[in-house]
Amino acid sequence: MTETTKDTLARYLTAARDALTWKLEGLSDYDVRRPMTPTGTNLLGLVKHAAVVQAGYLGDCMGRPFPDPPACFGPDAGDNDDMWALPDETRADIEALWTRSCAHADATIAALPIDAEGYVPWWPAERNPVTLGLVIVHLQYDLARHAGHADIVRELIDGSVGLRADNRNLPPGDAAWWTAYVERLEATAQRSRG
Numbered sequence: 001m002t003e004t005t006k007d008t009l010a011r012y013l014t015a016a017r018d019a020l021t022w023k024l025e026g027l028s029d030y031d032v033r034r035p036m037t038p039t040g041t042n043l044l045g046l047v048k049h050a051a052v053v054q055a056g057y058l059g060d061c062m063g064r065p066f067p068d069p070p071a072c073f074g075p076d077a078g079d080n081d082d083m084w085a086l087p088d089e090t091r092a093d094i095e096a097l098w099t100r101s102c103a104h105a106d107a108t109i110a111a112l113p114i115d116a117e118g119y120v121p122w123w124p125a126e127r128n129p130v131t132l133g134l135v136i137v138h139l140q141y142d143l144a145r146h147a148g149h150a151d152i153v154r155e156l157i158d159g160s161v162g163l164r165a166d167n168r169n170l171p172p173g174d175a176a177w178w179t180a181y182v183e184r185l186e187a188t189a190q191r192s193r194g
Contacts, residue, residue, distance in 0.1 A: 006114040009136040010106070016143035017102060020050055022165055023150035027157065029091050033084070036153045043153055045084040046146045048072070048094045051101035052082045057139050058105035062118040062132060066104055070097055109136065 003011075024032050024043050032044040052073055059066035066073070072081035085094050114133040123130075155161050162168035173181065 004114075005133065006109065006136075009114075009133060009140065010109050013105075013109075013136055013140045013143065016140055016147050017050075019147040019163065020047060020143060020150050021098070023147070023154045023160075024095075025165070026160075027154075031157050032091060034157075035084075036156050040080070040084065041149055041153055042084060043150055043157075044091060044094050045082075046150050046153070047098050048085060048089075049082045050143055050146050051094070051098040053142060054105050054139060055101045057120070057135050058108040061120045061130070061135060062108050062112060062116065064104070064108045064111070066101070068100075105139075108132075 024047065027043070033042055035042050048070075052070065055066035055069060055073065058064070071077060072086075085091065109132070112132045114131065116132040117129045118132065118135060119128050120130055120135075151161065161170060171177075
């Protein structure tokens, strides 16, 4: 059976989800929560944000409201409340939200044709209405971007890198090879200073 365009889009969306989710595996609650950049980027916050964004685009925007949305989804949310696990939220809470968001999104994708119309209220009028296909492409782009953030954050935490648990997607160098490689990059960057 030939894969449909909708199936292909859903498969790539799932791959981006899996890449993001995998970056939490094996880390302590502290490590998944701790801010690793000057703007506070953290792994659990990336998953929470992705869950909320996915619930919005493949929920309300497609006429299928997400049931029991978290407080960070509503009008009373504080700035960036979707980008970190609040003090009263556990890792299990965020992971459950992610699971529910993925299931709801998958149900929307299954229920609607690829050309089903939706409306994204935060987009300008000239970009609306949208189709399910466009929403999936936009969401996959957003999730892939955040999976990339998670790649870097995870590497900063414990040096773990790779596309998936079974695919590092990097040259097979050992620690000495990587040290020499980074030194070569730094030397080249230094020469560019002029």
